Amino acid sequence: MGARPLTLGRRNRELLYLAAVGVLTGFGFASVYIARQSLVSWGSLGYAVFFFALYLAAHVVARFATPEADPYLLPMAGLLTAIGVTEIYRLGPDDAFKQGLWIVIGVGLFALALLWLRRDYRELENYKYLFGLAAIALLFLPRVPGLGETVNGARLWVHVGPVQFQPGEFAKIFLIVFLAAYLREKREVLAQGRLKDMGPLLLIWGGCMLVLVSSNDLGSALLYYGIFLSMLYVATARLSYVAAGVVLFAIGGVGAYREIPHVRERITIWLHPWTTEKVFCPTTGTKTLRQDCQSYQLVKSLYSIANGGFGGAGLGKGTFTTADGKPLIPYVSSDFIYSALAQELGLIGAAALLLVFMLFVARGMKIALQADDGFSKLLAAGLTFGFAAQTFIIVGGVVRLIPLTGITLPFVSYGGSSVVANFLLLAGLLLVSQRANVKG
Amino acid sequence: MNRQISALALVALVLLSALVVATTYWQAWAAPSLAAKQDNAIQRVAQFRIKRGLIYASDGKTLLAKNRAVKRAGQTLYFRTYPTHGFASQTIGYSTQGRARAGLERSENAYLTASNANLGTIFDKLTDNLKGTTVTGNNLVLNLRVGVQKMAETALAGKCGAAVMLNPKTGAVYVMASSPTYDPNKIESNKGYASILRSPSACPGSTSALLNRATQGLYPPGSTFKTVTAAAALDSNVYTPDSRFDDPGYCMEYGQKVSNAGNPEAPETFGNVDFLQAYQHSINSVFCNIGKRLGAKRVIDKAKDFGFYEQPPIELPSSMVEASGEFNFRKHELFDDPGLMDPGRLAFGQDKLLVTPLQMALVAAAVANGGTIMEPHLVKKVTAPGSSKTVMKTKPKVWKHAMKPQTAAELNTGMQAVITGGTATGVQIPGIKWAGKTGTAETGDGHYYDAWFIFFAPADNPQVAGAVVVEHSLNGFGGAVAAPIAKQLVQAILPSPSK
Numbered sequence: 028m029g030a031r032p033l034t035l036g037r038r039n040r041e042l043l044y045l046a047a048v049g050v051l052t053g054f055g056f057a058s059v060y061i062a063r064q065s066l067v068s069w070g071s072l073g074y075a076v077f078f079f080a081l082y083l084a085a086h087v088v089a090r091f092a093t094p095e096a097d098p099y100l101l102p103m104a105g106l107l108t109a110i111g112v113t114e115i116y117r118l119g120p121d122d123a124f125k126q127g128l129w130i131v132i133g134v135g136l137f138a139l140a141l142l143w144l145r146r147d148y149r150e151l152e153n154y155k156y157l158f159g160l161a162a163i164a165l166l167f168l169p170r171v172p173g174l175g176e177t178v179n180g181a182r183l184w185v186h187v188g189p190v191q192f193q194p195g196e197f198a199k200i201f202l203i204v205f206l207a208a209y210l211r212e213k214r215e216v217l218a219q220g221r222l223k224d225m226g227p228l229l230l231i232w233g234g235c236m237l238v239l240v241s242s243n244d245l246g247s248a249l250l251y252y253g254i255f256l257s258m259l260y261v262a263t264a265r266l267s268y269v270a271a272g273v274v275l276f277a278i279g280g281v282g283a284y285r286e287i288p289h290v291r292e293r294i295t296i297w298l299h300p301w302t303t304e305k306v307f308c309p310t311t312g313t314k315t316l317r318q319d320c321q322s323y324q325l326v327k328s329l330y331s332i333a334n335g336g337f338g339g340a341g342l343g344k345g346t347f348t349t350a351d352g353k354p355l356i357p358y359v360s361s362d363f364i365y366s367a368l369a370q371e372l373g374l375i376g377a378a379a380l381l382l383v384f385m386l387f388v389a390r391g392m393k394i395a396l397q398a399d400d401g402f403s404k405l406l407a408a409g410l411t412f413g414f415a416a417q418t419f420i421i422v423g424g425v426v427r428l429i430p431l432t433g434i435t436l437p438f439v440s441y442g443g444s445s446v447v448a449n450f451l452l453l454a455g456l457l458l459v460s461q462r463a464n465v466k467g
Numbered sequence: 468m469n470r471q472i473s474a475l476a477l478v479a480l481v482l483l484s485a486l487v488v489a490t491t492y493w494q495a496w497a498a499p500s501l502a503a504k505q506d507n508a509i510q511r512v513a514q515f516r517i518k519r520g521l522i523y524a525s526d527g528k529t530l531l532a533k534n535r536a537v538k539r540a541g542q543t544l545y546f547r548t549y550p551t552h553g554f555a556s557q558t559i560g561y562s563t564q565g566r567a568r569a570g571l572e573r574s575e576n577a578y579l580t581a582s583n584a585n586l587g588t589i590f591d592k593l594t595d596n597l598k599g600t601t602v603t604g605n606n607l608v609l610n611l612r613v614g615v616q617k618m619a620e621t622a623l624a625g626k627c628g629a630a631v632m633l634n635p636k637t638g639a640v641y642v643m644a645s646s647p648t649y650d651p652n653k654i655e656s657n658k659g660y661a662s663i664l665r666s667p668s669a670c671p672g673s674t675s676a677l678l679n680r681a682t683q684g685l686y687p688p689g690s691t692f693k694t695v696t697a698a699a700a701l702d703s704n705v706y707t708p709d710s711r712f713d714d715p716g717y718c719m720e721y722g723q724k725v726s727n728a729g730n731p732e733a734p735e736t737f738g739n740v741d742f743l744q745a746y747q748h749s750i751n752s753v754f755c756n757i758g759k760r761l762g763a764k765r766v767i768d769k770a771k772d773f774g775f776y777e778q779p780p781i782e783l784p785s786s787m788v789e790a791s792g793e794f795n796f797r798k799h800e801l802f803d804d805p806g807l808m809d810p811g812r813l814a815f816g817q818d819k820l821l822v823t824p825l826q827m828a829l830v831a832a833a834v835a836n837g838g839t840i841m842e843p844h845l846v847k848k849v850t851a852p853g854s855s856k857t858v859m860k861t862k863p864k865v866w867k868h869a870m871k872p873q874t875a876a877e878l879n880t881g882m883q884a885v886i887t888g889g890t891a892t893g894v895q896i897p898g899i900k901w902a903g904k905t906g907t908a909e910t911g912d913g914h915y916y917d918a919w920f921i922f923f924a925p926a927d928n929p930q931v932a933g934a935v936v937v938e939h940s941l942n943g944f945g946g947a948v949a950a951p952i953a954k955q956l957v958q959a960i961l962p963s964p965s966k
Contacts, residue, residue: 257475257478260471260474260475261468261471261472261475262468262471264468264470264471301504316506318506319506326506327508329493329497329501330501330504330507330508330509330510331509332490332493332494333493333494333497333498333501333502334498334501334502334509334510334513335494336494336495336498337494337495346509346512346513346516348512349508349511349512355508355509355512369490369493369494370509373494374490374491374494374495377487377490377494378487378490378491381483381486381487381490382487384483385480385483385484388476388479388480388483389476389480392472392473392475392476392479395472395476396469396472396473401468404468404469404472405468408468408472408475411476411479412475412479415479415480415482415483416479416482418483418486419479419482419483419485419486422486423482423485423486423489426486426489426490426492426493427489427493428485428486428489
């Protein structure tokens with residue numbers, strides 16, 4: 028032991044990084060406070076202290092349950108939630124309080140998951156069909172009369188008393204668990220191309236897709252499809268499956284473009300957000316420029332990003348309301364949080380933020396590489412790729428790289444279900460990492 | 468499985484890198500074009516978070532435009548107010564939320580919002596941004612003189628027209644008045660804007676008070692243009708000041724009589740006159756013949772030497788400055804093909820000539836300044852906010868060499884004679900020798916004329932030069948309608964001769 032006294036253990040490193048995140052959070056809130064009230068208040072420090080305490084608790088649980096797990100993931104999640112809450116606070120202090128509550132719940136569930144599954148999370152494998160069915164049930168939940176609610180053209184929400192959540196976020200995790208377990212079991216036969224074994228897989232997947240397309244949630248459909256294909260590839264090593272999947276997707280895409288007006292509209296907005304002549308506007312029933320109607324959100328978001336420039340307007344100094352105080356971008360703190368951050372932090376800040384996502388993905392993939400059983404590898408790879416794909420789909424939509432579909436930016440966007448689900452994802456990765464590092 | 472996982476990791480990281488590239492595209496490459504989009508409300512709002520620079524008259528004290536701070540949604544926005552409620556309104560313009568900007572508020576926006584490329588300004592703005600304090604724009608100090616400008620506006624009130632007065636040696640614009648005018652504070656509200664647009668009946672045709680008649684108003688110059696024709700005649704050596712002419716009261720153009728001013732049946736005739744007398748008495752028949760002999764090309768080329776067919780380089784938005792010249796009414800654009808012009812009528816300023824008051828003031832300035840026209844400037848200097856540090860000081864710059872100094876000296880004599888014994892004897896000023904040229908342009912509407920006077924003073928050492936036009940006045944001769952306004956302005960701006 029005495030030979031390397033300066034080397035910090037994994038959890039001590041985690042603590043150090045968390046402290047750095049805590050300091051950063053303090054600066055972020057102070058900046059927003061100054062911009063809003065022109066004064067430094069202890070309230071800003073209070074937020075940072077609260078956050079630090081919360082993550083300290085998570086750290087203590089991790090120290091007990093997963094002492095040898097990756098030390099970077101928890102601080103990175105902390106950083107992302109802190110950036111998110113700071114920006115949400117800047118956009119609307121009331122939302123930030125709610126988001127803070129959801130983060131507390133998320134950290135709580137994270138701790139419970141770690142404690143509960145710390146002995147062997149692989150027991151979950153035994154309940155794979157339960158997870159598959161639960162995923163479908165969760166996806167169907169918003170369709171249940173009296174429970175579901177339509178927001179922004181998509182029926183994704185469930186209302187239970189005062190609580191409102193998007194079950195789809197949890198369905199994603201459950202689906203990954205199911206796929207990891209099922210593919211681990213069947214990977215050899217699947218690799219040989221026996222169609223019979225594809226049955227349950229296609230069934231579960233088809234069910235998900237049907238629900239998603241019928242509820243107009245295209246972003247999630249794309250996400251699940253990506254997760255499905257990537258995990259199938261990792262399990263079978265057959266690129267032909269991926270190729271076939273892409274071809275199928277292309278056919279489906281063309282069909283959807285022809286048959287589903289909602290899809291056609293999304294594609295049109297993506298290709299031609301600006302028009303010089305007035306076109307029909309379905310929401311008002313009159314003819315207006317497209318940038319004043321269907322692509323209003325996207326265009327306003329692009330203006331917001333562009334306004335950031337290289338260095339950004341500064342945290343708390345961006346423009347999100349008109350001179351009359353009306354909001355410029357609808358859903359700015361959920362779907363469009365990235366364009367808000369890009370305006371205030373500029374290219375430097377936005378690139379740094381994306382770098383944190385990349386590091387998170389790199390660590391996740393490293394865990395998948397280090398894990399030594401099929402289920403663990405598939406689980407870690409699936410969770411990580413799901414995280415990356417979700418980031419790509421929402422940010423790619425916001426920067427007009429792909430058609431815009433409303434899903435959340437992991438850990439950053441305003442939205443309780445998203446935050447909680449991503450903490451479960453984090454717990455999964457830490458559990459796999461713990462096992463891999465102990466064995467290795 | 469590790470090979471596949473590595474491949475998947477690569478795909479994921481490539482996808483996320485693409486986001487960095489796309490963000491870079493929007494924030495670096497596409498940012499300027501997006502900022503220029505009409506519906507980019509952020510840009511509009513961002514402008515209001517900047518405390519625009521103040522605008523002062525030439526005394527550096529009289530505030531023409533200042534800011535009103537409004538706290539809204541946790542941020543302070545600054546809106547413009549104009550404490551003078553209408554002082555050179557069209558020239559200073561406005562900066563509003565709903566109707567964007569006009570006048571100097573538009574053309575000098577970079578200085579007023581501290582987004583100009585001056586190193587000191589960039590540094591101040593950067594530190595303002597870092598410190599979180601409001602960015603404050605640079606202040607403008609104009610050349611406009613409070614007293615004389617007001618006097619010009621009062622003199623033009625109730626009429627339609629414009630007055631321009633500038634320093635012929637430096638180009639500093641002391642007066643730029645346009646009537647009818649408006650209160651820029653009313654632009655923002657729809658009701659106020661409508662009341663500005665509702666035209667007073669004094670002037671037919673383009674009636675808008677928003678029009679800066681001094682730089683945008685296009686009028687037939689009438690006899691004031693004889694100054695340009697005379698410069699062409701003398702510069703070309705075809706004529707000398709001593710050239711003699713017989714005036715029969717009319718000149719033959721394409722087989723038709725073109726009569727001198729007055730009753731066409733019994734036109735005024737002057738008999739045998741020399742060149743300068745013909746100018747002094749503004750004899751159309753003589754100038755008609757001079758034009759025919761010179762040809763339209765030589766006259767129009769000389770006009771170009773005076774800056775016709777170009778926008779005078781003044782600090783106003785280019786859409787608010789018109790070039791002068793022969794005008795094709797059908798195509799609504801200038802043309803300079805001499806083959807399409809009537810040289811006789813061109814010579815005395817009718818034909819299809821349309822000019823701005825600013826251009827005619829520059830013609831007078833050319834004579835006053837030995838043939839050299841300086842660039843006209845509204846802005847005296849730009850100063851840093853909160854200090855007297857000068858960011859930019861306008862330096863006099865030559866714009867045109869309009870004619871030979873000799874010609875300018877001869878025309879100076881001719882223009883003095885207009886006042887001492889020509890068409891403007893009514894506006895002599897005791898103790899001050901000054902010079903001018905009247906113009907009474909037919910408008911094609913009965914006895915209504917556009918009355919002109921271009922002038923400079925004092926004649927032997929010109930301090931000011933200018934032009935006054937009064938639109939569409941009944942039996943309004945330049946010497947009777949426009950010249951008295953010019954006299955008032957000259958008397959007000961020059962030191963009293965008794966001292």
